[in-house]
Amino acid sequence: MTSHARLRTITDDLHIWSPQPSTGWGMANCGLLSPRRGRTAAWIDSPYDRARALEFLELGRPLLAEGARIDRVIVTHGNGDHLWGAEVVPEAEVIATRETLGHIDHEPDPEQLHALVHGIDPDTVLGWYLRRSFGRFDWSGTEVRRPGTVFTGELELQVGDIPVHLIALPPAHTAGDLLVHLPQQGTVFTGDVVFAHTADQPGDHPVHWAGPLAGVVSACERALATGASTFVPGHGPILDREGVQGHIGYLEYVRERAHRLHTAGVPALEAACRVIAERRHPGMSLPERLVVTIATEYRHLEGGGGLPDMLATVSQVAQVAWELEHPGLPTPRAAEQPSADRP
Template identity: 65%
Template sequence: MTIRDWTVSEISKDLHAWLPPRRGWGLANCGLLVSPRTALWIDTPYDPVLAGAFLDRSRALLPEGVSIDRVVVTHGNGDHYWGAGVVPEAEIIVTRGARDQMCFEPPPQQLHAMVFGTDPDSPLGGYLRRHFGVFDWATTEPVQPHTYFTGELELSVGDYPVQISALPPAHTAGDLIVHLPAQRTVFTGDVVFASTPEQPGDHPVHWAGPLGNVVSACEQVLETGAEIFVPGHGPVLDRAGVRAHIAYLERVREAAHTAHAAGVPAQEAAHRLIAEGLGRELELPERLVVTIGTEYRHLDGTQRPDIVEVMNQVATLAHQLKADD
């Protein structure tokens, strides 16, 4: 599947979504809200090639003389943020909490060097090359946000209101949701990783937590009264789809707490949960070790580990799961 197969679809009046045609690490959904005078992006693709394709498709939908003036970034992970360099004149808006995530994650060129510089015959090197080798950040410079906020922020795109809400730490330390009341739509960022029977997705991965905060964020999404929900990854959902995702999160949380109380290490707890068939239809089950490990750290009161250490655990579990087949 080539980049020519990637499209931008209208999901409500003057609102369009870039929905990658396949799942996987780094393949995030993005939004475009258009008015006669200005336009807004919600998140950006991961690297300049994908971001440039999204920009080309966006320009085809813009009225003459209109450009992408602002970019709202739902959180600081690079797959939602690093493509902002293709719209250098746009104002970039993030939460103050997103600063922590931007410091936690390796910058683009460092990640590029790690992906292509780690021994591809090692579990970590092979995993990174397999899942991140399709992206190119060799010359990508970190993009600095222009506007930081806490609490609530209201914008206008033409006559359309845009209501942005910062969240307590959940997927990352600096998540937000974007509610577009005129379009009855919420862009949830990665507090929701979507899946439907028709379009199975991937297992969520949460870096900050605790899972109780992720569940609360999903409930806040529903409290907007919206009917259309664009997740960070996966297909567009209705209200029932968000409730199903909450049920998944609650099952993971219950299993993590039970395993922690029994003294089961996080990696073994993840392995057992996968063997029990949780999310059997979902891809990337090894990511459960991140989410369960995050929950364990809250239960233990410990600090988050280095991201390379976390990815080592992910790659090791993926290797074990392959050996189990």
């Protein structure tokens, strides 16, 4: 099933693929750089599965110069919803930060995730949540295009006559995030250091795996420091500078609450539930993802690092989501859990 996405034109040579609906796990924005001359073009990130990636490819074909093809895919980070669709352009150079390689190895691969989502008992809490969140995607047969060009620091590229400035970031959403700055277009692709929402367009609560939140705030500030006026988040509506500042305010609120609750001795899961109950951002979907973000902040406060056991964490997320949506109802029976290291 495709997403009925649309292409939004930012400039004559820059277009944004926005999946519809624009909210929900895995519904990420992607960019198309299509110089007017030459036989080169590039994607900035790729959709989550093959069907959506082929849709993006077909929508973009009329915008390419004669004889041009997608010969580069710039990946803002290693989550599958920004990388796995690159399989539909198998000859393209895939570019990412060096740290992205480690994140790819930590995540379940497409075969494992497909088996989990479509094989788990849907009458359990985890099965209910995974089917609802990821059941729309089909990763059967997906082959991951590992980045063939990796870098640290900064990297200057040229896509036809379009200069592209890549900026590797310290750990934030993941350990391998980067910004894509297009100075001629006045635009920055932020990847998932920004999950956007506006008064007119809904968005989702962020989910941050690496952290700390101070690092996510710094990444947002680095995006603003480019001087750009347009910011394409990993998920949600396109923002102006004021919108990014508003998102920083959200991050600082969550950080302050996490620190205060940690000081008070409140466990991470309970802290997340308390912050959710405050409903400071009622227009944002997926509040249960605060379970991940606040647990990440707690790990840093307690001197830990690394990445969490993803399946165990998502099981907690699913439980909180069930309780939010089914108050007072009993929890469905527990599933026999797959391996917690790599589902």
